[in-house]
Amino acid sequence: MKKWSVAVGSSILALSLLATTAEASTSVQQKDERIPILVALNENDVSKEQLIKKLKEILPETFSSYKDSDFQMSSMSHHYVGDDVTRYELMFNKMVDKKTTSGSVTFAGDNLDLESFYFQPGNMKDAMFPGKVTSEEAQKIAESFMKKIAKGNDFVINSDVPSYYSTRVLTEPISYNYSFVRAENGVPIQDNMILVSVLGDGQIQSIYQTVNGNKRLAFEDKASMISSQEAINKFKDNVQLELQYQINYNFNSGEPYVQLVYQPVTTMIGLHATSNKWYTLSGLTETVPTQSKLERVATAPLKPMSPITLEQAKEIAKKLTNKDAGEGKFTIDSAFESERNGQAIISISYSYHVGNSSFGSSIDFNKNTGELINYSDFSSYQSHLSNEEQPKVPKLAKDKVLNIALEAVKEFAPSTLHDYSKPTIDPYYDEQSGTHHVTFPKIKNGLIVNGDNLSVTVGDDGQVKSYYRSAYEIDEWPDASSAIEKTKATETFKEALSTKLVYSRTGNTNPEEAYKLVYIPTVKGQEYYHIDAQTGQIVNGFVNGGQDQLSITHPTAEKELNYLIQAGAIEVKDVSQFNADAAITKGQALKTILKSLTYFYYDDYNQTSEKPMSFDNIDPKHPLYQVVESASAIGILKPGQESFNPDEKITREELSVWFIRTLGLEQAAQHSDIYNVAYADKDKISAQYKGYVALSQAMGLQKLQQSNFNPTSEVTYADLAVSIIQLAYEIADKRQSRMYY
Structure with missing residues (x-):
C-alpha cells in the first residue's frame, strides 16, 4: 500500500489575489491543507487503459509512441476532505537512447478531466539554454494547448502573475510559465486558474488547474455596478500606509532577506462593485477595516530554550497526534534530523490507517529550542475514512477562539513568544471546515514583520487543528530611520493607484453562494506590490528585482x-x-x-x-x-x-x-x-x-x-x-x- 504524507511545512496560504491584503497585512491567513484520502482501487474503477487513452487524446505528439507497458497506474485513488471528486494517478517511464523520460498525470471525476501533469524529458539539451523557442512562441504553444482542455470556457492569460519560477540554473531546462484565468462575462474569476509550463524546446512540461469542476457556478449580475473611477476615488480617499519589515526570498541564492516597506494597513480585499461596501475575508462592511495596534503576547520568555532529542520529539509527537483512532491504526513512520534555513530540525512523520484508506502528515521541531515548528491534528478526519457521521458543531465564539489560540502559542513557543504580537485582525472563519484561523505577527524594532508569524487553526469543537511558525534566521535588518516620509510614500501610492474588476468568492461563508463582483486595487497595473521605504519605488513583490x-x-x-x-x-x-x-x-x-x-x-x-x-x-x-x-x-x-x-x-x-x-x-x-x-x-x-x-x-x-x-x-x-x-x-x-x- 502506498503511504501518503502531507507536508504540513508547505501549508497552502489562503491568499486573495489582492496583494495589498496578502503583503500589507501580517494576517496572511494560513488555511488547512486539502487532506487527501487514499482509497484502494477495485475492479469496477477506472482502468489504466482508459487513462492512457485519455492522455494520448490530450497530448498525442508526446505519447503516441508510448506502449501500455510504459505506464503504471497507482493502486490507490484519492479524494479530499470536503471534495468527493475521485482522482486517479498515472505514472510513465520510458528509456530513449539510454535516457529516462518520466512523469505523472492526475485525472479527476467521471469525465477524467486533466487536473495535473508533469513531464521530465529524456533529452533536455534542446530545452536548455538558449532553448529553441522564445517566451512569445512558448506563450502561443500554451494558449493552443489551453484550447484543448478549456471545454468551451473562456480563459484569459493573467499577465499580472510573473513567471518567476523559470529556471536560471544552466543544468536544467528553461521553462516558461503562464497563468490562465477563467472569465465569466469578460470578468476574471479569482480562484479558477490553470497554470501551464512550456519547456525551452516547446514541449508542455506541466499543468495544474484549480477550476471548480463541472458544477455550474452562480455569478453576480453586472447591471448595477459603480464605475471603476468611483472605486479608485474611494480607494484613494482611504489609503493608510504603515512602515513594516517585509521578508522576501531571493530565488537565485535561495536566501531570505528583509526590506523596509510601506504597506496599506487595511485588511480589505477590495470594494464590492454593486453595494459600494468594503469586501473582506469576513464579508461586507461599511467602514474601512483596519488592523489593531501591536501588543506583545508576552514581555519576556515564558520558559528558557530547552533542546530536545529525537526520542523526546517522538514522544511529544505521539501525545499530539495519537488521539483515539477508533477502528483505525496510528503509526509513526519515520523520525529524522535535518537542516533548514540555518536551523536544526527534527521531523516526525506519522499516518492513520482505516480499512483500505490512509492519510498522514509530519511534525517539525526546532532541535535547539525544543519548540514546535508545525503540527496538524488530523485525527478528526478519520470519520472521512470510516464514513462516520460528523455531528454538526455550532460556531465557536471569537473570544473563545482567541483564548484557545493564545494558550496554544504559549505551549508551543514559550521561549520566543515575546517576539510576537497578539492578533491584529479578527480570526478568519472557514465555514466548510468549521475552523478559525488566527495569526500572531512577529515584531522587530517596533514594526510588524510581514511574512513571519505564528499561525493557529482552531476548530468549532475547541480543539487546535494546526499550528505553524515561519523559520527564518535573519541577521541584517534595515534601520527604520532610513525610510522616506510616509506622506511622500502615500503620494506615490495614490498616483499609481488603479483598479481591476474580478469575480471573487473569498469571504463567502456559504460555498453555494454566488461569486461577487469586486474592484480590487492595483498599483502600476499590478496586483502584487509594496513601496520600498528606502528608495520610494513601487516594487512587485514577486519579481526578483535588481x-x-x-x-x-x-x-x-x-x-x-x-x-x-x-x-x-x-x-x-x-x-x-x-x-x-x-x-x-x-x-x-x-x-x-x-x-x-x-x-x-x-x-x-x-x-x-x-x-x-x-x-x-x-x-x-x-x-x-x-x-x-x-x-x-x-x-x-x-x-x-x-x-x-x-x-x-x-x-x-x-x-x-x-x-x-x-x-x-x-x-x-x-x-x-x-x-x-x-x-x-x-x-x-x-x-x-x-x-x-x-x-x-x-x-x-x-x-x-x-x-x-x-x-x-x-x-x-x-x-x-x-x-x-x-x-x-x-x-x-x-x-x-x-x-x-
Whole structure:
C-alpha cells in the first residue's frame, strides 16, 4: 500500500489575489491543507487503459509512441476532505537512447478531466539554454494547448502573475510559465486558474488547474455596478500606509532577506462593485477595516530554550497526534534530523490507517529550542475514512477562539513568544471546515514583520487543528530611520493607484453562494506590490528585482553573459562599468560556476570551530566562505593539496582542472601520459594539467584559438560564460544517463 504524507511545512496560504491584503497585512491567513484520502482501487474503477487513452487524446505528439507497458497506474485513488471528486494517478517511464523520460498525470471525476501533469524529458539539451523557442512562441504553444482542455470556457492569460519560477540554473531546462484565468462575462474569476509550463524546446512540461469542476457556478449580475473611477476615488480617499519589515526570498541564492516597506494597513480585499461596501475575508462592511495596534503576547520568555532529542520529539509527537483512532491504526513512520534555513530540525512523520484508506502528515521541531515548528491534528478526519457521521458543531465564539489560540502559542513557543504580537485582525472563519484561523505577527524594532508569524487553526469543537511558525534566521535588518516620509510614500501610492474588476468568492461563508463582483486595487497595473521605504519605488513583490533587469552587449557572448548576469551568477553593480573582456578572479569564477550549475545553498548549521576551514585564508567571515566550502565539499577545490587565492586571476589550464573535477573525471585526467594532443603550444601546458586540458578541449568545454590552447592566458568573463554553457550540457547529459549525481 502506498503511504501518503502531507507536508504540513508547505501549508497552502489562503491568499486573495489582492496583494495589498496578502503583503500589507501580517494576517496572511494560513488555511488547512486539502487532506487527501487514499482509497484502494477495485475492479469496477477506472482502468489504466482508459487513462492512457485519455492522455494520448490530450497530448498525442508526446505519447503516441508510448506502449501500455510504459505506464503504471497507482493502486490507490484519492479524494479530499470536503471534495468527493475521485482522482486517479498515472505514472510513465520510458528509456530513449539510454535516457529516462518520466512523469505523472492526475485525472479527476467521471469525465477524467486533466487536473495535473508533469513531464521530465529524456533529452533536455534542446530545452536548455538558449532553448529553441522564445517566451512569445512558448506563450502561443500554451494558449493552443489551453484550447484543448478549456471545454468551451473562456480563459484569459493573467499577465499580472510573473513567471518567476523559470529556471536560471544552466543544468536544467528553461521553462516558461503562464497563468490562465477563467472569465465569466469578460470578468476574471479569482480562484479558477490553470497554470501551464512550456519547456525551452516547446514541449508542455506541466499543468495544474484549480477550476471548480463541472458544477455550474452562480455569478453576480453586472447591471448595477459603480464605475471603476468611483472605486479608485474611494480607494484613494482611504489609503493608510504603515512602515513594516517585509521578508522576501531571493530565488537565485535561495536566501531570505528583509526590506523596509510601506504597506496599506487595511485588511480589505477590495470594494464590492454593486453595494459600494468594503469586501473582506469576513464579508461586507461599511467602514474601512483596519488592523489593531501591536501588543506583545508576552514581555519576556515564558520558559528558557530547552533542546530536545529525537526520542523526546517522538514522544511529544505521539501525545499530539495519537488521539483515539477508533477502528483505525496510528503509526509513526519515520523520525529524522535535518537542516533548514540555518536551523536544526527534527521531523516526525506519522499516518492513520482505516480499512483500505490512509492519510498522514509530519511534525517539525526546532532541535535547539525544543519548540514546535508545525503540527496538524488530523485525527478528526478519520470519520472521512470510516464514513462516520460528523455531528454538526455550532460556531465557536471569537473570544473563545482567541483564548484557545493564545494558550496554544504559549505551549508551543514559550521561549520566543515575546517576539510576537497578539492578533491584529479578527480570526478568519472557514465555514466548510468549521475552523478559525488566527495569526500572531512577529515584531522587530517596533514594526510588524510581514511574512513571519505564528499561525493557529482552531476548530468549532475547541480543539487546535494546526499550528505553524515561519523559520527564518535573519541577521541584517534595515534601520527604520532610513525610510522616506510616509506622506511622500502615500503620494506615490495614490498616483499609481488603479483598479481591476474580478469575480471573487473569498469571504463567502456559504460555498453555494454566488461569486461577487469586486474592484480590487492595483498599483502600476499590478496586483502584487509594496513601496520600498528606502528608495520610494513601487516594487512587485514577486519579481526578483535588481540584476534580472540588467542587460549588456557583447560581440560573441551576449546571450550567455546576460543569462548569467540576470541569474545573479555574475554580479554586476553598474552595467556601464562592466567589462566582459576583463580577466576574472578565481573567487568570482568559482562563485559563477556554483551559481550557474546548482541551486547554491550552503547550510552552515553545525559549522563550529571544531570543523577546520578548508583554507586558512578563507574564514567564516570571508564573503566567499560558503562558496569555497561548497566547492571543497563537491571536489572542485582540494584543501590540503593546493592553495586558493580568491584574488588571483584564473588561467585557462587552471579552469580546465575545475571543469574536469566538476564532471567527476579527475582520475582519468591524472593519467596524463595517455593523452597525445596536437596543439601548437602543447609544450606550454603544465605537466600536471595536461590530462585536464586534453579532456576539457576534447569535450568542447574550451576551444582552441588558432590551433593554440593558450594555457596560461587569463580567463575573461566572456570566456567563462561561453565555456560554462558547454559544461552544463555535459552535466545534464551525464545526469540523464545516470552517470552524474
